[in-house]
Amino acid sequence: MTDYTRAEMMVVAAARELRDRDVVFVGVGIPTLATILAKRTHAPNLWLLTESGIVGAMPTRLPLSIADPCLVTGTQAIVSTVELFSLYLQRGWIDVGFLGGAQVDRFGNINSTVIGPYEKPAVRFPGSGGACEIASLSKRTMIIMPQGKRRFVEKLDFLTTPGYLTGGDARQRAGLLGGGPSVVVTDLGLFRFDPVTKEMYLATVHRGVTVDQVRENTGWDLRVAEDLQVTPDPSEEELRVVRELDPTAHFLSREA
Amino acid sequence: MTDYTRAEMMVVAAARELRDRDVVFVGVGIPTLATILAKRTHAPNLWLLTESGIVGAMPTRLPLSIADPCLVTGTQAIVSTVELFSLYLQRGWIDVGFLGGAQVDRFGNINSTVIGPYEKPAVRFPGSGGACEIASLSKRTMIIMPQGKRRFVEKLDFLTTPGYLTGGDARQRAGLLGGGPSVVVTDLGLFRFDPVTKEMYLATVHRGVTVDQVRENTGWDLRVAEDLQVTPDPSEEELRVVRELDPTAHFLSREA
């Protein structure tokens, strides 16, 4: 078996969660990398959409930003930003919203706004962009981020993007149309959500990672699947494509 | 002086009410004929817009319908219908809304819906189309129609399109953004509106028409300007262009 990094495992595990013919609304960086990986391996017919209004992109390189021109040439349709959010996302055409974030809580809510108080933050992040509505309106949301105690937190400093809110049927009661988070993938493992409580649990650990390591990098008392598995290793093919897309490990080293 | 018909006088008198650089939202038929006449004579820089979403048309022939392809080839921009109504008309970019109609009352309100009760009409006309909003939102409205007692009525069978409503400041109080009718042009004369009462008055009569004739073709006690004038005759040039545009007098004979 080829050697691989945990960041590579993360992107491969996430890519596998995408299905052929999914309509995928991606954020730039690792979500795009994982989506292109899926498209070049098991899901050749998925549609890649970005908030810059590009529909059905076939990028020739790993895009540098959501508006990289390599996403445009050869795509099937282009609409304005507000059209993408209204006619596609709000209308219910998006199967998967694929997001990163700075902090996540046990119910899959995300913070990408501030650390500390909103009015005088210790750290100011870029803000929601389209994340709030992507997670509100996609049929399912996938979250990918490196793991750590300051990222997997008991309480978010700011709720930018709704997951299951306070859990149970809170999301449904709030009237959010999309289905909510289906998975969180990190460099340590893969997390799913309890169908009733909507609390995140550890579903698989990546090879060489212990449950204790995951717990140490989680800011709450983490639940673990009874039938916890090891994440299947990346295939040669998956690794080849990831490395072709990100030869300098630019995205993978920076964010993981 | 060349001979001319009253219908020709009507279209020439209406065309003269358009100014160079007006942005004009026209209905098909005589309004379009008058607008093209203006554009080919004293107002070369006016913009002709139709509810099919064509902006700045330079028609090579008299259009057969609002969506005649001769309006499209060589125009400067095309938008969808709802975009024309929202981004252009509702946004306040239209100087002149130019309309016909089946009935008009003394305050410039128009009926193009029914004769008789709405639920079981004696005559069913096509309906508003865009007329209601064109008259609601253009900076000024021009109305062109042949005159007659059944057309210039004391009370409309149905108010399709608002003019000054019940007169005075009724239009403003109702919250209509556009300025309201500036002129009504018929085959007998040209009517303007009292600045305070907003009641229509006869401003000019076409050559050979008497005030009594106009009164006989008006369904209410018509006011007449103290300084009533005769409408200036069409010029050779104006007649030439009208006849070039409508050589068989198709539009002019049908509607007047």
Place this chain on the structure above:
Amino acid sequence: MADDKLMTMREAIAQYVNDGDTIYLAGLSHLVPFAAAHEIIRQRKRDLVFCRPTPDILLEQMLSVGILRKVEFCWAGNPGIGNLRVFRRVVEKGLPFPVEIEEYTMFGFTARLLAGAMNLPFMPVRTNIGSDLPAKNPKIKTIQDPYGGETLSVVPALRPDVSILHVQRADRGGNAQVWGITSDHRDAAFAAKRVIISAEEIVDEAVIRADPNRTIVPDFLVSAVVHEPFGAHPSYAQGFYDRDNDWYQEWDRLSADQAAVDAYVAEWIDGVPDRAAYVAKLDEVTKAKLQIEPAWSGQISYGVYK
């Protein structure tokens, strides 16, 4: 990349238009989907709610065979010619078959479709005020602006079961491109549950992807794609053919007599199996008259980014 959805109009209508459906036939007087409308008539789909801003002669033909329960519209005329005579008989006398009508202004009607396309329950519009229409259509309501406190007219979203669009070109998956007047095509597709595309030309997906800014409908919205050259006759298709204006004038004369309309339907709709047969039946002089010379758009470059 979508499935291959190319099929005949007969298959498309049989599969995706159901009795009782709310159907939307897109296009102002450009790209009027006559081929699809005729097939709906041939199959005698029943109890339909017919939606179209400018119902045109499609409506006349459907009203004549009694397959409509209701008509939602804003301008029911023979474009550039005058009134619709069958529609008048229906509304004035309930003949040949009565229907319910639901009427809006053009802005109201197209704003309803925009609301449906955006998945909003309503759209505010600065019209209807002062008109008698809201009194006759209780679905036109008002709303209070939560910022300035102003009262605005609102219209409810329109959400057709199926929208049918005739376009200049599409690929086999359903990516559809339109130029010239785009009218209500985009919103009709996005507002609907199902979309049927008929196209003058079926092109390779690479043609679509060479100019993505022209795409009005992406493939994954589309249920069926039909290749239907001359599918908008007697209306026009920008860049393909002109409007058959003599035909529109002829209809004005013919439709004065319902028996003549019925004879037309029997001969030109029920009497032909499909659009190809209809086109073959049209005389050559007419077809020649509608031909046009090209006027090219010029090209732009999207650029190669590697």
Place this chain on the structure above:
Amino acid sequence: MADDKLMTMREAIAQYVNDGDTIYLAGLSHLVPFAAAHEIIRQRKRDLVFCRPTPDILLEQMLSVGILRKVEFCWAGNPGIGNLRVFRRVVEKGLPFPVEIEEYTMFGFTARLLAGAMNLPFMPVRTNIGSDLPAKNPKIKTIQDPYGGETLSVVPALRPDVSILHVQRADRGGNAQVWGITSDHRDAAFAAKRVIISAEEIVDEAVIRADPNRTIVPDFLVSAVVHEPFGAHPSYAQGFYDRDNDWYQEWDRLSADQAAVDAYVAEWIDGVPDRAAYVAKLDEVTKAKLQIEPAWSGQISYGVYK
């Protein structure tokens, strides 16, 4: 046909941007109007409300010279790179100059602009629910659907005093065409009181009229037209040049130190008289690197109708 509005950027900004204005700089990370932004900085217009969904490095440069009173935005990052370091200093520490911020989501922000373009007071959006943002921005309100009774989030219309758009081509009257990502260009123009267009190419009106479906802004909305080749550098112009990604990465390093930012502004903005001088100052290696090969759209025909 509109007046000839061609002028220099210096003239356009002097004439149409006033102290205290709400300015809208259009474009996501495509066609970013850097040339115009630099001229606004050079002229030290003051007390501006800066609106832009993804403020980008334009914002960094404006924040550094203290000409902004307020920033309205939804994503303030260095696209594809990370955070904006000057913006962070401003928000976290009030340095070098404090500003007020008004924050929305991307959908909320662009829906505000759409409402402004449509002349509606607000736009309903199915977002913001469950987020902490509405508690921090009282302009995000709710409204009751008069049909189903549902509660919807609404955002207020955005109506800039002046919008500035960089486009691929325009004529001298202001008809402007954009391809590739169209982002917020159209709505920015329609929502604003005044519009400044800068273009990679000034073309004859006949080029525009040969392909009217590509026109994003019609001439009569436009106050000024500026010919500004390479006017979006370091961002990109589809079909014209690539993004200068090394520059974006360099900014990430450089902007860690406010003194380095100030030196950049002194050299590359205040230190040059106009865009032409800026372009001349860029090294040839960079300019060569950003060149691209063409990828043609193909042509369609509008047809000759006589």
